[in-house]
Amino acid sequence: MADPISPIQPDWTLYRTFLAVLREGSLSGAARQLALTQPTVGRHIEALEAALQIALFSRSPSGLVPTEAALALRQYAEELDATTAALSRAATRLGEGVRGTVRISVSEMIGVEVLPPMLAQLRAQWPELVLEIMLNNRVEDLLRRDADIAVRGVRPQQDALVAQFIGTINIGLHATPDYLARHGAPQSWDELGRHGLIGFDSETPFIREVQSRIGGLRRERMALRADSDVMQLAATRAGFGVGVCQVGLARRYGLVQVMADQFNWPMDTWLAMHGDLRNHRACRVVFDALVTGLRDYANAA
Amino acid sequence: MADPISPIQPDWTLYRTFLAVLREGSLSGAARQLALTQPTVGRHIEALEAALQIALFSRSPSGLVPTEAALALRQYAEELDATTAALSRAATRLGEGVRGTVRISVSEMIGVEVLPPMLAQLRAQWPELVLEIMLNNRVEDLLRRDADIAVRGVRPQQDALVAQFIGTINIGLHATPDYLARHGAPQSWDELGRHGLIGFDSETPFIREVQSRIGGLRRERMALRADSDVMQLAATRAGFGVGVCQVGLARRYGLVQVMADQFNWPMDTWLAMHGDLRNHRACRVVFDALVTGLRDYANAA
DNA sequence: TGGTTGATATACAAATTTGTATGGCCGATC
DNA sequence: GATCGGCCATACAAATTTGTATATCAACCA
Numbered sequence: 239m240a241d242p243i244s245p246i247q248p249d250w251t252l253y254r255t256f257l258a259v260l261r262e263g264s265l266s267g268a269a270r271q272l273a274l275t276q277p278t279v280g281r282h283i284e285a286l287e288a289a290l291q292i293a294l295f296s297r298s299p300s301g302l303v304p305t306e307a308a309l310a311l312r313q314y315a316e317e318l319d320a321t322t323a324a325l326s327r328a329a330t331r332l333g334e335g336v337r338g339t340v341r342i343s344v345s346e347m348i349g350v351e352v353l354p355p356m357l358a359q360l361r362a363q364w365p366e367l368v369l370e371i372m373l374n375n376r377v378e379d380l381l382r383r384d385a386d387i388a389v390r391g392v393r394p395q396q397d398a399l400v401a402q403f404i405g406t407i408n409i410g411l412h413a414t415p416d417y418l419a420r421h422g423a424p425q426s427w428d429e430l431g432r433h434g435l436i437g438f439d440s441e442t443p444f445i446r447e448v449q450s451r452i453g454g455l456r457r458e459r460m461a462l463r464a465d466s467d468v469m470q471l472a473a474t475r476a477g478f479g480v481g482v483c484q485v486g487l488a489r490r491y492g493l494v495q496v497m498a499d500q501f502n503w504p505m506d507t508w509l510a511m512h513g514d515l516r517n518h519r520a521c522r523v524v525f526d527a528l529v530t531g532l533r534d535y536a537n538a539a
Numbered sequence: 540m541a542d543p544i545s546p547i548q549p550d551w552t553l554y555r556t557f558l559a560v561l562r563e564g565s566l567s568g569a570a571r572q573l574a575l576t577q578p579t580v581g582r583h584i585e586a587l588e589a590a591l592q593i594a595l596f597s598r599s600p601s602g603l604v605p606t607e608a609a610l611a612l613r614q615y616a617e618e619l620d621a622t623t624a625a626l627s628r629a630a631t632r633l634g635e636g637v638r639g640t641v642r643i644s645v646s647e648m649i650g651v652e653v654l655p656p657m658l659a660q661l662r663a664q665w666p667e668l669v670l671e672i673m674l675n676n677r678v679e680d681l682l683r684r685d686a687d688i689a690v691r692g693v694r695p696q697q698d699a700l701v702a703q704f705i706g707t708i709n710i711g712l713h714a715t716p717d718y719l720a721r722h723g724a725p726q727s728w729d730e731l732g733r734h735g736l737i738g739f740d741s742e743t744p745f746i747r748e749v750q751s752r753i754g755g756l757r758r759e760r761m762a763l764r765a766d767s768d769v770m771q772l773a774a775t776r777a778g779f780g781v782g783v784c785q786v787g788l789a790r791r792y793g794l795v796q797v798m799a800d801q802f803n804w805p806m807d808t809w810l811a812m813h814g815d816l817r818n819h820r821a822c823r824v825v826f827d828a829l830v831t832g833l834r835d836y837a838n839a840a
Numbered sequence: 841t842g843g844t845t846g847a848t849a850t851a852c853a854a855a856t857t858t859g860t861a862t863g864g865c866c867g868a869t870c
Numbered sequence: 871g872a873t874c875g876g877c878c879a880t881a882c883a884a885a886t887t888t889g890t891a892t893a894t895c896a897a898c899c900a
Binding site for chain 4: 274275277278281298299300
């Protein structure tokens with residue numbers, strides 16, 4: 239039935255298989271993820287290569303190695319994936335009342351430490367609500383519909399987005415009273431160097447920005463390195479040493495701020511949502527609840 | 540194989556069928572467009588409704604009437620369509636050299652009157668280049684990848700876009716010398732009212748903006764109404780009466796401008812491209828050629 | 841070095857999807 | 871008011887897609 243001469247617009251399902259193979263790195267892996275079998279996945283890739291008239295992978299016994307072509311096309315497939323997921327979510331929200339799935343993208347710290355009570359209250363009030371949380375695995379593009387609602391550190395520019403300013407969340411150096419009683423409270427960057435400093439493992443753009451303005455937070459000085467903010471807070475609470483965290487959370491857990499005059503990082507915080515979702519009752523309710531809840535949190539600190 | 544209890548992520552192909560049914564308004568029509576048969580299309584819709592647990596259409600003997608749910612989900616399907624098409628185009632551009640398909644969105648007038656020589660020259664220089672032209676059928680969103688390159692009347696804001704200012708294209712009232720010899724040249728809006736005025740049929744946002752600043756271009760005064768700019772120009776050139784068109788084109792066709800002091804609409808013009816395409820050789824070549832060509836056109840007027 | 845693991849490729853059978861043919865329904869038109 | 875055209879629904883047959891089983895190869899580890 240397929241015309242062998244001219245390239246036909248490929249079956250959209252092939253794109254999903256293509257993406258799975260890229261993510262898993264092998265036909266077998268993709269087959270497991272898709273609940274298909276390895277031969278079918280292999281045939282899908284063959285079909286897609288034939289349709290696009292391009293080699294997408296070089297086969298190897300350890301898996302499939304994507305060609306440059308495959309890497310170039312990946313972003314499109316990711317977009318398709320995000321859009322289909324968004325469509326499914328939108329479908330669950332149809333009908334009367336506050337119902338269906340809303341996907342939220344937040345930082346690990348806000349997600350773990352701040353959001354849960356708000357989510358619990360939302361769910362208690364609207365039993366048909368389903369919530370998905372994305373702990374900032376890098377992709378959090380509202381325009382691409384990776385999430386419906388996102389907490390952002392900068393003012394969203396696109397006018398396709400609805401945005402509300404939450405407030406300024408302050409970040410500082412903290413330790414347990416216990417730890418400070420044993421080791422003393424550092425008063426300067428030099429003294430801090432002799433403490434068990436808790437910090438980042440790999441440098442993110444955000445960290446580089448902080449470093450450029452504050453210096454003295456070099457990677458070599460860290461006594462415990464972890465990329466997870468939540469892990470860092472846990473270590474600080476366990477009395478490992480001095481760690482960076484939001485002052486509101488520090489207060490909640492009885493941590494004491496040190497060198498407040500020398501290190502204070504104010505983090506402007508915004509809540510954003512895709513403008514198309516303004517009229518989805520469920521999204522609207524969640525958005526409004528998060529604005530209120532997060533403002534309370536930001537103002538309390 | 541499909542779990543009958545929990546809704547499964549639907550086969551992506553179902554979305555394509557869904558979109559075709561929305562566009563065609565019937566199962567049979569969609570089947571024709573997709574090169575499938577009416578029963579399969581019907582089954583696809585059934586399957587999608589089952590997967591999403593939503594009624595998408597109410598069946599009727601004259602076709603399918605989309606439910607509100609279907610209308611709400613349509614935009615997502617359109618996005619999928621745009622993205623798959625963009626993927627296919629990107630695939631054709633892979634490899635060495637300037638090759639593959641580039642899709643351009645322009646106004647009808649620029650497309651028909653200005654672009655063709657530039658396109659011809661591009662094609663002559665790069666025989667492997669394929670060009671697609673979209674005459675502004677409303678959707679021309681570069682972020683959604685409906686097109687690769689677009690001519691815009693306003694400065695593109697999104698920083699995901701590459702944009703170049705082309706120049707200012709002036710629009711004025713014109714007629715053939717012949718016509719003016721027979722009817723005289725109007726000197727005022729009142730006089731113009733007695734002429735065979737050529738203008739729009741339905742009001743677009745652009746027209747409303749012009750009207751709000753210039754008045755006197757009411758729909759009732761038109762002696763010939765057509766939404767197509769190209770049709771309007773053709774009528775003006777045929778000596779029907781006085782019409783609105785770009786002064787550069789008017790000059791080319793020997794038309795004479797009237798009431799230049801009272802009606803002159805400067806139209807800022809930009810060329811824009813999705814930033815991701817900056818490194819696609821073919822897109823880059825077309826973009827640069829259009830910048831040069833359109834600037835020549837704008838400056839000549 | 842030999843066994844184990846996990847990968848792709850291929851042959852064949854099962855299952856699913858698709859197409860064909862038909863019937864019935866509504867509306868437009870002469 | 872009868873006919874024609876276009877549409878959807880359903881039954882049955884054909885074709886395609888998928889899964890199962892197996893062979894083969896490379897890498898890793900004891």
